[in-house]
Amino acid sequence: MPLFRNIASMIALLPMIVISLTVFVGCIIYSFVYSLTNSKLIPVYNYIGFDQYERLFKQRKWDVAVENIFIYGFVFTIGCLIIGFLLAVLIDQKIRGESLFRTIFLYPYAMSFVVTGLVWKWVLNPTFGLENSMHMWGFGWFELDWLVNRDLAIYAVCIAAVWQGAGFVMVLMLAGLRGIDEDIWKSLSIEGVAKWKSYIFVILPMLRPMVVTAIVLIAAGVVKVYDLILTLTSGGPGYATTTPALYVMENFFKRADLGQAFAASIIMFISVVCILAPWAFYEFYLRNKYATN
Amino acid sequence: MSTTPAGPRPKFLTIGRIGMYCFILVCAIFFLMPLYVMVITSLKDMDEIRAANILNLPKELSFYSWPKAWSQACTGFVCEGLKPGFINSIKITVPSVIVSVGLSAINGYALAFWRFKGAYFFFGLCMFGAFIPYQVMVYPLLKIEDALGIYSTLPGIILVHTIFGMPILTLIFRNFYVSLPIDLFKAARIDGGNFIKIFLYVIIPMSAPITIVAVILQVTGIWNDFLLGLVFAGRDNQPMTVQLNNIVQVDYGVAEYNVDMSATILTSLVPLFVYFISGRWFVRGIAAGAIKG
Secondary structure, eight states: OOTTTTHHHHHHHHHHHHHIIIIIIHHHHHHHHHHTBOOOSSOOOOBOTTHHHHHHHHOHHHHHHHHHHHHHHHHHHHHHHHHHHHHHHHHTTTOTTHHHHHHHHHHHHHSOHHHHHHHHHHHTOTTTSHHHHHHHTTOTTOOOOGGGOTTTHHHHHHHHHHHHHHHHHHHHHHHHHHTSOHHHHHHHHHHTOOHHHIIIIIIHHHTHHHHHHHHHHHHHHHHHOOHHHHHHTTTOSTTTTOOHHHHHHHHHHTSOOHHHHHHHHHHHHHHHHHHHHHHHIIIIIIHHHHSOO | OOSSOSSOOOOSOOHHHHHHHHHHHHHHHHHHHHHHHHHHHHTSOHHHHHHSOTTSOOSSOOOTHHHHHHHTOOBTTBOOTTHHHHHHHHHHHHHHHHHHHHHHHHHHHHHHHSOOTTHHHHHHHHHHHTTSOHHHHHHHHHHHHHHHTOTTSHHHHHHHHHHHHHHHHHHHHHHHHHHSOHHHHHHHHHTTOOHHHHIIIIIGGGOHHHHHHHHHHHHHHHHHOOHHHHHHSOGGGOOHHHHHHHHHHOOOSSOOHHHHHHHHHHHHHHHHHHHHHHTHHHHHHHHHHHSOO
16 A cells, blocks of 8 residues: 555645644643743743742632632533433423424523623623512512622522523433433333433433533533623622633733743643543543444 | 424323423523513613613613614724624634635545544544633734734634634534445545545535534634634724623723613624524534534
8 A cells, every 4th residue: 555545635634733733732832831931921931840830829819710610610510411401301291382492492502602691791780680670579688699799709600601501401412312212211101110210210321421421511611611701790709700711811911921821721721631531531542442433 | 313202292281291381481481581681671771771670671662772782882992883893703704614614524524535544643633622721722822823924813813713613623524424325435436536526526515414514503603702803803803792892891981781782682693593594403513513423
């Protein structure tokens, strides 16, 4: 077999190869190298070891950012999974207006995070928003001051995010439910298993690949969250809803503290790898190894 | 995947089914409420917004905010409304979609039919790029574009969208092409087709469905992008999402919530239009992007 049998294919894939190497791999190496320097406004190679990381872990703001990303990641992922799964199950019950409901539950997913953030910012506005509505209806005790409350603001972000993302999980789950063999349902009903029990104990485990895919995709998106928080709370009140992504961008473009930003971005990268590695290993390595193409 | 559950619709309403419908309705209200608030707020004047319940229908329809949001609202010192952003978003989205879909189709084709040694290594590298947080790559990529002299220009942002769209699109195209009957390709080879001819005359004519899915995915994705537009587009090419955020967040003087909401609706019109028109295709895009083949 001649070495260059697929020369045309190689040329065609050249852009992909170049981009993968320079952008995806190159940028990480670049970021890592300069995270070991004390670059401020411009990147200069002035090696200082892991001082930037040490400094990073001492920042109160970084602690808050990490804590927030855990809260957000947990509430958002669980919220999306539960609501998405419930909606998929309900829509699968031969209900009337199925496609209408599906459309309603999925449309937020077509909107941008910027729009999502701004809409919820208005809905949750402490003066004119829903709190005011409830007061006008005579529920004077009702409080919904989440956006100006340091402890609750991050949950406002979670609500907006779940509103946007639950439909996505619903679509994945629904695809899974529709793929379940009719015979399984028949045998379950012959056995007399209650419907909710069958869903939780039989069907849900069968949807495991869907659930895993959904979790991985959501989790990978969690680390990136930026637009939503920027528009909804701008990281505030104070820096109560800041996240690693905001921290990085702030140090890059506002505070001109490049070394610190690089260090924080490398930590972000490592955490994504930790989430993805086990799944990618299973998905791409084990499965390709034992499956034929 | 069939679109409707099998079996007849249950005839009698049981307590359980009534409860189910109630739950679905509550969910539908939750999902629709922000859209409803957005629309009615944009149709009220500021006096009414200040005085009345956010959920009440407008007493008098006011169309004041729409033209203002479109062509007069201020972003900092410039008061041209969202119109320039709309034009910029089109100028960014159209070429980005064409370039990224075209390139990824060729990638997928080469990977599916013309595998050479190492091709899948680079494909894996490229897929890995889909999960790297943007924050890790933004600054080094900015430096690369700066060196190429295209930072803050239209070609610069188009290149960025092409790069970040490539992994998922290449995957979608590859999966689609792998699912085509290989005999077709073999027959074309025997007839003397080469890399380019087979692509042009055999593959492209069969690629319509997957191309629609890819285009929908990219149009909504690029239109909704905020971060990349903010960093790479430059002051003259700011996309609509960035201008929307500027209009809403940088409010000198009195905040005009009706104008904000009109601007928000205007920004989400394109993706919503795509979503409502394409419905099923949009769902297929999600499934194609999420479920690995």
